[in-house]
Amino acid sequence: MKAAQSKNDLPTLDDVAKLAGVSKAVASRALSGKNRPVSKMKKQKVIEAANALGYVANPFAKSLTNQETGLIAVVVNHITDLSDLTLFDNLLQAIQSQGKQTLFVRLNSKEDIEGMRHNSFIHRVDAALIFSDLIEPEVATTLFLTQNIVMLNGKSSANGMSVVVDESIAIKTAVSRAKQLGLNQCFLIGGRQSSPNEARRVQYYEDYAEDADINVKGTVFCDYSYTSASEFFKLQPADAFTDTAIFCTSDSMAMAALDFFKNNGINHQLKNIFGFDNTIFSRTDSYRFSTIGYDKNKFIDSILALISEEYSDSDNDKKHIIEAEFFPVS
Amino acid sequence: MKAAQSKNDLPTLDDVAKLAGVSKAVASRALSGKNRPVSKMKKQKVIEAANALGYVANPFAKSLTNQETGLIAVVVNHITDLSDLTLFDNLLQAIQSQGKQTLFVRLNSKEDIEGMRHNSFIHRVDAALIFSDLIEPEVATTLFLTQNIVMLNGKSSANGMSVVVDESIAIKTAVSRAKQLGLNQCFLIGGRQSSPNEARRVQYYEDYAEDADINVKGTVFCDYSYTSASEFFKLQPADAFTDTAIFCTSDSMAMAALDFFKNNGINHQLKNIFGFDNTIFSRTDSYRFSTIGYDKNKFIDSILALISEEYSDSDNDKKHIIEAEFFPVS
DNA sequence: CTGAAAGCGCTAACAT
DNA sequence: ATGTTAGCGCTTTCAG
Numbered sequence: 001m002k003a004a005q006s007k008n009d010l011p012t013l014d015d016v017a018k019l020a021g022v023s024k025a026v027a028s029r030a031l032s033g034k035n036r037p038v039s040k041m042k043k044q045k046v047i048e049a050a051n052a053l054g055y056v057a058n059p060f061a062k063s064l065t066n067q068e069t070g071l072i073a074v075v076v077n078h079i080t081d082l083s084d085l086t087l088f089d090n091l092l093q094a095i096q097s098q099g100k101q102t103l104f105v106r107l108n109s110k111e112d113i114e115g116m117r118h119n120s121f122i123h124r125v126d127a128a129l130i131f132s133d134l135i136e137p138e139v140a141t142t143l144f145l146t147q148n149i150v151m152l153n154g155k156s157s158a159n160g161m162s163v164v165v166d167e168s169i170a171i172k173t174a175v176s177r178a179k180q181l182g183l184n185q186c187f188l189i190g191g192r193q194s195s196p197n198e199a200r201r202v203q204y205y206e207d208y209a210e211d212a213d214i215n216v217k218g219t220v221f222c223d224y225s226y227t228s229a230s231e232f233f234k235l236q237p238a239d240a241f242t243d244t245a246i247f248c249t250s251d252s253m254a255m256a257a258l259d260f261f262k263n264n265g266i267n268h269q270l271k272n273i274f275g276f277d278n279t280i281f282s283r284t285d286s287y288r289f290s291t292i293g294y295d296k297n298k299f300i301d302s303i304l305a306l307i308s309e310e311y312s313d314s315d316n317d318k319k320h321i322i323e324a325e326f327f328p329v330s
Numbered sequence: 331m332k333a334a335q336s337k338n339d340l341p342t343l344d345d346v347a348k349l350a351g352v353s354k355a356v357a358s359r360a361l362s363g364k365n366r367p368v369s370k371m372k373k374q375k376v377i378e379a380a381n382a383l384g385y386v387a388n389p390f391a392k393s394l395t396n397q398e399t400g401l402i403a404v405v406v407n408h409i410t411d412l413s414d415l416t417l418f419d420n421l422l423q424a425i426q427s428q429g430k431q432t433l434f435v436r437l438n439s440k441e442d443i444e445g446m447r448h449n450s451f452i453h454r455v456d457a458a459l460i461f462s463d464l465i466e467p468e469v470a471t472t473l474f475l476t477q478n479i480v481m482l483n484g485k486s487s488a489n490g491m492s493v494v495v496d497e498s499i500a501i502k503t504a505v506s507r508a509k510q511l512g513l514n515q516c517f518l519i520g521g522r523q524s525s526p527n528e529a530r531r532v533q534y535y536e537d538y539a540e541d542a543d544i545n546v547k548g549t550v551f552c553d554y555s556y557t558s559a560s561e562f563f564k565l566q567p568a569d570a571f572t573d574t575a576i577f578c579t580s581d582s583m584a585m586a587a588l589d590f591f592k593n594n595g596i597n598h599q600l601k602n603i604f605g606f607d608n609t610i611f612s613r614t615d616s617y618r619f620s621t622i623g624y625d626k627n628k629f630i631d632s633i634l635a636l637i638s639e640e641y642s643d644s645d646n647d648k649k650h651i652i653e654a655e656f657f658p659v660s
Numbered sequence: 661c662t663g664a665a666a667g668c669g670c671t672a673a674c675a676t
Numbered sequence: 677a678t679g680t681t682a683g684c685g686c687t688t689t690c691a692g
Binding site for chain 2: 085123
């Protein structure tokens with residue numbers, strides 16, 4: 001004798017079908033969303049029955065026949081790396097609003113990638129958003145069953161999907177601004193040196209500085225944080241950066257630069273500081289400097305567009321580029 | 331005629347069993363991890379076959395018979411609410427190291443809770459970690475099939491699991507310190523007023539201040555951020571907080587308080603500022619103030635202990651308390 | 661348009 | 677200890 005409902009007391013499709021007085025197949029079709037052949041009347045009945053029972057399809061059973069899982073993997077290095085959590089927050093929200101779930105994967109090292117292979121959950125996601133710079137495009141395709149892989153770590157392959165933020169123009173503009181200010185030398189405060197994104201960024205600064213006849217006095221790599229840059233500055237003599245543009249690849253590090261000037265009482269040099277990320281700290285009372293940023297909403301929209309089926313199946317461009325912008329200090 | 335492998339070319343348990351020359355059942359048992367009855371020899375063979383094939387069990391099929399899903403829901407309001415991302419980062423890592431996956435759920439409002447009901451994925455997680463203060467303990471139990479629900483939002487029910495950070499003693503100590511400094515009045519800078527946690531925190535400050543004969547000149551609620559507090563301070567006259575302890579419920583807001591004093595050239599008052607969260611900003615060059623914090627590792631260990639089956643099945647205490655600590659400015 | 665039946669890949673009885 | 681069998685809940689042929 002079979003119970004009307006499953007072990008854990010959740011109604012199944014069978015229950016819905018019975019209540020609606022139709023077969024399981026019809027119930028399935030009625031609830032499928034995709035325009036399957038069902039008579040309007042029966043469809044109505046099924047939907048009512050489902051509501052009455054509070055029926056929610058079991059995604060595990062669904063995924064067994066379907067190839068869809070409703071899961072989207074978001075792969076990052078350290079969550080703390082994220083320069084702007086707002087971006088992330090909005091992304092999560094956007095994913096949820098599409099009825100998908102976010103599977104969060106945190107990678108420490110290249111070794112962790114192998115671990116992903118032994119995890120079939122990750123393997124079977126509907127889409128993967130790669131923020132971690134530990135993953136190369138070619139490797140990414142071997143990690144997931146889906147073709148819906150969007151590289152967001154600055155790397156991209158010939159026909160893979162990616163959203164890349166082009167910072168070159170913004171950086172060039174920042175360098176021009178330094179020149180306008182009459183500065184003929186600069187110093188670079190970079191972030192994690194092992195990041196290819198970061199390397200490229202620093203390269204841009206160096207190249208454009210040379211183009212503008214600005215002497216790069218030096219480059220140092222910190223870890224994006226206020227503290228790391230602060231520690232560096234602490235070791236510098238007070239006049240180390242006189243008439244020197246300080247290009248930082250994060251606003252936090254620019255804050256440290258600014259505090260360095262303030263601590264040494266050379267407030268007239270503050271305008272020489274350039275941050276990165278366009279966070280609120282670039283325009284507070286205490287901290288105020290030029291910065292570089294991009295449109296977060298555009299970024300998220302691009303990602304969502306790419307992983308929407310209609311799009312990725314088509315011949316649309318699979319490589320989106322977002323131009324970063326220079327925000328001069330007001 | 332059946333293909334040796336499934337549609338998507340992934341080896342199944344059947345393939346492993348065949349290669350090892352055993353039945354599916356034996357293969358299943360050999361790979362189960364849990365000490366099921368299998369001869370050492372066959373087990374060895376199965377494992378070899380699995381490796382040779384690069385077999386990874388399909389968690390969707392598994393969950394259909396099992397009641398386990400390998401998924402842990404982490405429910406937050408806004409990810410940006412998290413005062414300390416390091417905590418979060420470590421938690422994610424800990425979850426992964428247990429071979430579980432993190433399903434990230436972001437709640438905007440009470441209405442979003444209803445949405446969770448229509449999401450059977452969330453419904454079927456093995457455990458749920460509730461950081462969002464939108465969820466009451468009684469509601470939580472209706473959202474998940476599992477009993478493994480850990481309240482981390484300061485709320486807890488009689489026999490439910492929770493990890494609560496007890497801040498009362500630390501706050502009392504902070505207030506005593508203010509008294510020691512000879513301060514007879516104080517001002518409270520709170521965070522999101524709607525948060526019960528926050529309300530309790532402010533209450534502690536008010537109560538202990540009264541106990542210590544310290545007059546609470548006022549309380550204002552910002553949103554934990556530097557900017558929000560900064561905006562408040564901007565409107566205050568320079569002498570508004572002379573000889574007044576400023577108790578902030580976040581280090582970011584304490585930074586704003588400190589900048590207020592600095593901007594007004596009253597540096598001798600800096601010692602009167604009290605932050606919260608024990609972030610690095612309480613002890614950098616520019617920012618230096620007393621703060622309150624707790625042991626993040628203990629917190630995470632508590633959570634993991636609670637959701638480990640051995641523990642939650644037993645009669646162990648299901649309500650963990652972590653004492654926050656006062657860190658006086660050095 | 662509809663329903664019966666056959667699986668998806670796995671685990672858990674139930675007999676050996 | 678092992679293999680056979682029967683599902684888990686769903687979608688999808690395939691006949692009607």
